[in-house]
Structure formats: C-alpha cells, structure tokens
Amino acid sequence: MRFPYCQHRHTLPDPESLALDIKGLGVSYSTEGKLALKDFDLSVPVGSIMALVGPNGAGKSTLFKAICGLLPIRTGGIRIFGRCLTECHHRVVYLPQKSRIDWQFPVSVLDLVIMGRYVYLGWFQRPKLSDIQEAKKALREMNILDLANRQISKLSGGQQQRVLIARALAQNADLLLLDEPMNAVDTATRQLVADVLHKIKDQGKTAIVATHYYDQQEGRYDGAIFLRDGQRMRDGLTHQESSHKGCDCE
C-alpha cells in the first residue's frame, strides 16, 4: 500500500504530449508584486536538451521554480508530459543554483542520494535494497561511488554538484531542470555533466539547462531559449540555425 506525498496519485504521461508545454505563464514572488515572468510561452519536445539563456535576474530560476511548484502561478498554465505537476512530481527534478541544503547535516553522500527515491516511497515506506542500488548506480554514473560513505560536509563544491546530479539521476525523472550546473565547477565536472545529459537524452529524457553563458559546443544543446527581464527574447534556435559558438549574456 502506497501513500504518495501529494493528494493526486502518480499518473502515466499523455503519450502524444510535449515534455513541457507552457502557455501565457505569469509568476510573481508575492501575491501583489511585480511579475517576474510575463506571458511566457514554451514548448519543449520529449528527448531534447535545451539551454535556457539569460543574464542574472532574467527569470531563469523563477521559471524553474514555477515548473516544479515552488512558486505559485498567477496566469497561464504548465503541463508536464500532458499532466499537471501534482500528478507527476516524480517526473520532474530541479537542481537549483543556490540550494538551501544544510551541508552540515549529519548524513552521508549515499543517504542524500537515496532521498531521490523518496518520491516513489511516499509516507511510511523505508528505502529498500532496490532504492539503495539505484542510488549507487547514480553515484557510479557521476564517478563518485567512492564518496558514498563520506559525510556531506566534507565535499568540495564540484563534488557537491555531482552528488546533487546523482540524486536527480536516482529519482529517474523524465524532465531535468538544471540551474547553472556548469557554474563554479572544474572542467572535468563540466565535461561529465554534458556527457551525463546526453546519456539521459539517449534514454528519451528531457533536460533544460539554465546558463548565462551559451556555449553550444560544450553543452551540445538541441536548442536555446533566450530570456530577458522575465520575457522570452526570440524563438528557440537549433544549433544548426545558431551561428553562435559562445554567447555571454552578462
């Protein structure tokens, strides 16, 4: 017997739907404040890797927070694989740029990655052997299985980022929202993140990567969405259409 965290039970995706379908989205941080995102439309097909490009304060993190339910929606709507968020929490994972994780908390790396399985367990269920194996598989994919028993306060910035991506992989989500994952990490980690993204793309999953520096060669994106002041700047580009090799939005 399962008791999911959300009142709605997890439902199967709509087979013909887009991975993400946003129409007329308006989001603000308070009920009466200025809209941080205005009349925003976006369609992301299943199995693509898109870059969400914009300077700091453009609304990239706001968009991600709205998609995964951390911010209330003022106008418009969001469909994820044809469903509303409350029906598919397990399909979406958000990796924030500045997480509010308590890195001093007394848990090991493996414990933290196993938390990626909680969405499937719901109330009262404890992680099983299969959940531990999923977590270890995710750690192996991120090349940090040797850190499994390390306390999370003893990780470097790059290792922290790898652990969070491992937790996202352990969740086995179909839509990954990564906020500046290439920021403040070494070249090896950047390369690993790009490789992992393409591996999950091959598995039919979708990813949106927020970045203020659009480097098509590094990210190997299928397209880009440009944001400024909470509004979409122009249509998504495929990499064949884009003449950019690198584009700094700062």
Added chain:
Amino acid sequence: MIHFFLDPFQYVFMQRAFLAAVVIGVLCAALGAFVVLRRMAVVGHALTHSALPGLVIAYLMGANLVFGALIATILTAFGIGFFACEDSVYEDTLVGMVPNVMFAFGILLISTSKSFRDLFSMLFGNILGITNGDLHLIMILAVVSLAALFLFYKELKLSSVDIDYARTIGMPVKFLHYGILLFLSLSVVVGIQAVGTVLTNALLVVPVAAARLWTDRLGRLIFLSCFFSVLSAIGGIYVSYYFGTASGASIVIFCFVIFMVSWLYKFVKERKIFKGYSNG
C-alpha cells in the same frame, strides 16, 4: 558499592523518578536532535518559558498542571508558526519576544496568588515529586511522540536537510513543521516535570550537542543523544539523592559535564590528528 546504586530504589518515589527520567531523557533527546538540526533551539526555549502561565492558571483552577502547560505551549507553538508564515514579523523576533511576555504573564498571575508553594518546582522541576498520574501521562505523551518520530523519520530528515527538494517532490513541509512544533510542545511539557520551565531547553539541546561531537550520522546521533540524556537524568537523580541538591539543576549540570567531556575528547583527538599531519 552495589548499595550505593540500589539504596534509592527502596523508595517508591525514587522508582517513579528513575522511570520518568528514562522516558523524559529518551523523548527530549530524540526530538531534540531534529530541533537542534533544524536550528529551532530558540523555539524550544520560547516554548519552555511559555508553559509557565499555563501551569499557574491550571494550579489556580485546581486542574492538572500538565494539561495547563500543554495548552499554553501548543498555543504558543502554533502562534509562532502562524505569525512566522505570515512574514509580518521575523520568526527570531517572535521567539525573542514571546517567552519573556509569557513568562511575565506567568509571574503576574503568581503575584495575584497569596500562597504559592509549587512555584519552585514549576520553575526548576521536581522529578522526585512525580505522582503515578503524572507518570502515566508522561508515558502516553512519550509513546505518541516517539511513534510519530519513527513514522515520519524519513520525511523529517529530508525536510531538515533540503526543504526545497522536499517541496518539489510534493512533501507537505508546512505540515511537518507544525508537526515538529506540536511534538516539541509535548516534550517540553514532559521535560518540565523533570527540570522545570527554566531548564527544559537544556534537555533538548545539550545531549544533542554532546552527541554531535561523537558522530556525523543522524541515526547514531539520535541514539547517543538518548543515551547521554538518560545517563544525565539518572546521574542527576543520584546526585540529588545523595547530596540533597535540586534534582532539575543536578540533571542539567550532569548533562553539561558529559558535553564538556565530549568536547575535550574531540579537542584532544583533533590535536593528535593535527600532530600526525605536521610530523608526516
């Protein structure tokens, strides 16, 4: 030597005190682990002081003191939770203000009563004076609270370490926060029986602080906190029995001694590690 340990058990009130000490120690330490790790120690402080007016009103009405304290702490906990969520007043401002106001209200009520024999035990606890009725109530509250901690352990762990991720997977973090406040109120009421309103927060915080010096795993931290807490409660009772000291204060001081020993152990251990590096 054996008589030293067994002598107190010839009295029924001492048997009750030891049993209460074990139950109170386990409950306060287990919940205290989450209170400390969620940076809510100041909320615990606010709640312990808020119990005083409830105790006094119950005393003046001739009602059960535990129920009085329970109502006062639950109202305060939910009041703090509600106003903090409204964002009109910062939570730390509330927890700085509420205990003083509630404590002042308690003292005001006390001053209206001409005779007040139990004031000392309300403020500083009297585990040796626990009645059978108190003991039953303590055990019921402890069983309910520990069962809730066991059932929601996984959710409390995740919402403590990464609240945003907990929200993205649909976990009702507000419900968990209010749940912690509710069970914190229950353990405060239980703790007041042992060490009084002024010192209860020490039972929630000090054993966990000591245990944190020994381990960096949550499960072990909770187990060690419970062990230290029970050890100090029992040790404090022996000190109180043999030296005639106040039981509540003896328990807290015993607990602090454990913390200092733990701190010294860690200090020496780290110095050794440091020496090892410099030599190598």
